[in-house]
Amino acid sequence: MTDPIPPAAAPGRFTAALAIARRDLVEFVRDRRTLFVTLLLPMVTYPIVALASALGLRTAVADIESRAATATLAVAVTGAEALPFAERLRAAAASPPRGGPAAADWPAGFEIEPLPDPVANRALASGAADVVVDAPAGTLAALDGDGTATVTARLSTSRDAEPGAARLWEALVANVAADTLARRARGAGLPRAFLEPLRVTFPDGPAAAPVAPSIGPTLVGSVLVLLAVLTLTGAFYPAIDAIAGEKERGTIETLLMAPCSTLQIVLGKFLAVFAITLATLAANVLSIAATGAAAVRMLPAGMSMEIAHPSAGSLATLVAFVGLAAIAAATCLAVTTASKSGKEAQNTLTPVILLVSALAGTALLPGLRGKAWLAAVPFAGQIVVSRLALVGAEGPAPGLPVPVLVALSLASAGALTALLLQGTALLLADEDILFRGPDAAPHGLARPARRKVPSVAQGAIPVVAGLALVWYLQGLAPGDLRLSIPLHQGIAVILPLVAMLAWQRVDTRTTLGLSFPGRGPRGAVTLVGAGLIGAGLFFLSAALLLALGGGDGSPAVRDLTRRLLDLLGNTPWWLSAVLMVLLPAVAEEALYRGWVLAAFAGVSPSRGRAVAAVAAQAVVFALAHLLPERMPATFALGLATGALRVLTGSILPSIVLHAVHNAVPLVLVAMAGGPGGEQLAEIATGGATRLPPAVVAAAALAVVVGAGLVGFAARRWDRGRSPVR
Amino acid sequence: MIVVRDLVKHYRAGDGSVVRAVDGVSFAVEPGEMVGLLGANGAGKTTTLRVLATLLAPTAGTASVAGCDASADPVAVRRRLGYVSATTGVPDRLTPREIFGSFGRLHGLDGAALADRVDRLVAALGLGACADRPAGRLSSGQRQRVSVGRALVHDPPALVLDEPTSALDVIGARDLLDILTGLRDAGHAILVSTHRLHEIERRCDRFVVIHGGRVVAAGTRDELVGPGGDLEQAFFAAVSAAGAR
Incomplete structure (x- = not known):
């Protein structure tokens, strides 16, 4: 055993990093949690989301169609000219409009009855009548002459009334007005064409003209955010295992004794976590593709998932998301480095994942989509660029071609990853973080031990608590800045800080x-x-x-x-x-x-x-x-x-x-x-x-x-x- | 081979107070020599060994291995030193063979040379029966031997072990100390810290007793122990005398 071994060549620049990456990868793939989160979670998530969405969509469409098909408007007419005005309304109801906005809102049937006031009021209160119209004396004379007839209408507030009554009533009134206008034009000797200055025909038949509505562009945004969050989740367990896990198992010191710089150790760890994150991304993409193909069949008839650039867009998305996977791996590593155990790392990383998911969600904000600089923002940029590549610009274009935006996003991801790895290396070698004891309290209500300054985890608590308070209390925030600024500062900054100062003995x-x-x-x-x-x-x-x-x-x-x-x-x-x-x-x-x-x-x-x-x-x-x-x-x-x-x-x-x-x-x-x-x-x-x-x-x-x-x-x-x- | 000169290591505790963990420690370990670093809990043993292992930077003084300074050239020290800490664990999901292989690669070994080295370590440490079993399923004694093998994979001339027998039963501790004695006889310089004095009393060539971050006694067993006494009595005497001062 102690025979002299051949003098080992000095490890190359990346030899140590690759050796660490190889060792960690073997460990990761033998960890069932990692395998589950990496491969099975996306395989299960997308089909469940797709099935739930498709079923929801079908139910909603069927509901809308059935409502439109069965909607009936009950109109009670009162007042001095109740009888003739009801007749006029019936005539308009019997001839539905051929086109225009009124045609789209035309109900399946009308019940129009002249009623005495008390009966009409009771019907309105019970919902038996959706609308009560009061036609005063002179209504018909104004309609048949060239004046303006003024009637008053009251809508039922009963739960049993037709929900779209106002819309249906307006459609009926528009039809009465159109009939009246046609009659007045005839009376004035004007040709029929006078009232129809433009008519559009579809030579290929009306079926060919309207394009089937596509939910693709809407869906792409949500799927990309989900993809970003799940890709990030792929880095979660490997990152915790990579450094905090080594500390917990007592193997970190042996690794720090390796004949290489701390940065190379971190690089090795990063490569392993990055590889697993990429595998997660690949599993997600495969699951999205397979689910997408199946989900098309579940869509309601006449609806599609078509997007503008499926092939080139998918390629751009893949490239951009490789950058996202790199930042995800580096972020998770950096955040967990200060933790002493897997549990502590999990507690630290979970709020970060939530915060980053929120950042990814901001990519869908309407005012931000057209901004080129957003491509460089981590987590949001990749979604903006991918969405643009897949569905094209929907508002003002960012002014740069998609490949340039993808390159900008990748460059930003690379630079940020490098910075995060440098920071991780600094933290990993920090003596205080490496050898400090566990942060443990004797029981849940015990105040933490006296310290000069807060611990790293304690440092983040008031910020997270402040953000949580802002989120939960936003409904109560007044619009007036004179009140909302002090309120915001109070709950997001002052209250958490004062509470921490009172609780922690620093x-x-x-x-x-x-x-x-x-x-x-x-x-x-x-x-x-x-x-x-x-x-x-x-x-x-x-x-x-x-x-x-x-x-x-x-x-x-x-x-x-x-x-x-x-x-x-x-x-x-x-x-x-x-x-x-x-x-x-x-x-x-x-x-x-x-x-x-x-x-x-x-x-x-x-x-x-x-x-x-x-x-x-x-x-x-x-x-x-x-x-x-x-x-x-x-x-x-x-x-x-x-x-x-x-x-x-x-x-x-x-x-x-x-x-x-x-x-x-x-x-x-x-x-x-x-x-x-x-x-x-x-x-x-x-x-x-x-x-x-x-x-x-x-x-x-x-x-x-x-x-x-x-x-x-x-x-x-x-x-x-x-x-x- | 291992030289520690006027080593000082101070750090700040969480409450801001300065802890003088090591306060001017000096000693040396020659090739073919096994030295016992003795001290109670908190005496400064682990801190001294961590400075030697390049895991902590000294506040003052020097620690060197084979002429390489731990602060100035940590990578050179790591190539010449094997280190087994008190809390050293082994990766549960890797086998002893994989653990030796991965650390061999970190030290630039590869191919046939690495395979040969791993085989020799497995044989010499008596791990043949469990060399391909995940380390999580090994006994404490086997895991500690894996830990020592990991520290030896690059055949370092110097070996530093911090409480290597603390988790072992009597037989496991004896087997491990047999291995260390063999390494000493083969010319390695070995520094072992422990507070289980009876285990190493007859094994070490010399002893260094530290207390409160300072060396309070040093010498061979015969120099430290009076006629008819034992090492434990000598240790208590040295520590009590230092406490009285």
Whole structure:
């Protein structure tokens, strides 16, 4: 055994990664959970969804058809001319219209009776009559002359009345009006053609003209979101097993002793998880194809699932989703790396999967489909590109050909995957995360052990709790921003943070960075620098947003812009300042740059972990803002404020940066009364379509000068006092 | 072969306090020598071994294997060191042969050389009957032998083992120590940490006793143990004296 072995050649650049990937793959495929989720889940999910949808569709269509076929309108006519007006209505009911909108709403039958008032009212109350019409004296004279007859109609509110009564009644009234008009034209000696200026005929017969309605385009969006979520699910168990599982089994240290860099270990893990995720994608695609072929036969007659570009679109979808599989594998690995056990990893990963699924769903928002930059957004971009490739542009086209969009999506996925793997490598080698004990409480109601700063998992809890509260309470949110901003900040930010501070026994001063950033001039210089960065960042973000997507945003963003403008215009300046500047700056900085960042960075973090923590909290900050178009800007704001917190150890510069960033719109609107005011107001609310180059240059200069000032002051800062450095 | 000089490792606990896990430890292990690192729980044994294994970065001082510094060139150290930690497990779903193969590949072995190496390890560790059974179905003793085999797959000149017998019964512990003695006799430098003193009293060439992160006694058994005494008494005496200081 101890004979000298031939000296092993130094492993090549990817030898170690491939060896790890091979070993992990063997382990994965011997794990029945992984096999079930990877292969069986998609094979079962799509047929179930298709069967349920097809049955639902058939039932709905049959229901609509049977209602249309059996709908009968019961009309009670009262008033001085009840009898002759009822006759007139019967005549109109007996000759259904040949075309036009009224023909589509024509019921199967009419029951039209002249009745005394009390009887008619009772019938209306019980639902025996759907409509009661009062025809006063002079109604017929007006109809037969050239005046306008005015009758009053009341619809029954009884549950037994015909549900579409209003529509049917309007169709009948339209027919009476058409008959009257024809009679008046004849009386005036006008030719019949006078009332029909245009007639359309179908030479091939009416059956050939209308195209069978296709539910393909509608279906594609939902199927793509489902495909994204299930592909992500494919990475779930392998990622948990890959690192947290190794920690739980006590095998991670042996792996870290491998003669290669941590990045190569992570790369090996990634390759194995990626391979399983791709297998999941393949199983999903096969299941979709097989289910699609079967589902066509289940559709109601006259309906199809046709889409514009099935072949080329499918190819583009496959390529784009390979990118999605890579980000899914890298995201799941990155998230589970900080976990000590499989269970802990599962608890951490589940909310992330839900959050990412929500992000994928945003790809279907109507205002966003035509935006080229969305192709680069992870999880949503792949769906946008695939949908465009499969069904074509339905609204304004993104301006770039599909292959370019697919390439953009792939490049973005590649870059993000590389970044995530780097972050994972930093986290994996982190001593604190690698060797810390389990986070366990003696019983469910026991408060966690005293800590200097929260743990990584504790860091994410208030954000997830805040988002959950926002989701559940959104129905109660008032439309007025003066109420909804404090309410939103209260339930999404302040309440979860205060609850965590009260429950977790952490050092509040260290966690929230409650210190002044240096004594005397140094602190002042830092704060001035932070302010400059904040102001510059606002304009740079606005310029970036405009460059990426033009001025027209999604309906959600347009609505927010309108409400913000309304708030700025109709509220005293001090209230606007409290609502838009002070409240978000203090509350959000305390939560994200205080609690979350301190948790992600830990006590005395290494340089790598500090960088990873700043990036991770910026991602969480951006995601928590929910609107995809605002995410690049909020991510940049999160990065800048996070870097300041880490650099200075104090929350104050981050608050100043955030406050100045948010105060810019107020200042712009205040200046909007002067020359160029309209443009300033547009910039303030994100409604502008372009920014003058001089503004962009000045903003960039402000950021550079601000960063210089902060850097200058931070170099002289007493490093020993910074808790998150 | 294994040299630790003035090693210091401090870290911050969750409550922010500084823990001085290792506070100026020095010792060396020569080729063909087995040294016992003794200490109570929390004495600093595991931290010292983790620094040697390049899993922790030292706060100060050095740890080196075959002339390679664990901080400056961790990959070179990993190529020269076999490490079995107290909590080391083996992948349940792989067989011993697959485990040896995968770690051999990580060390650049391949083809016939790898197959030959795996066969030799299986034979030398007495794993022939279970070499193709998933490790999850092996006994604790067999799993620990697999763990040692995994650390030996690249034939490292130095071997570091942290509490290798803690999960084993008397027979399993004796078999494992027999294997280690054989490796020592073949010229490997072996560092074993344990608090089961009776098991290694007659096996190790020298002992280093650490307490509170510092070396409180070091030497051969005869140097540490007085006439008629045993290693356990000597250990208690050294630890008590350090505690009194």
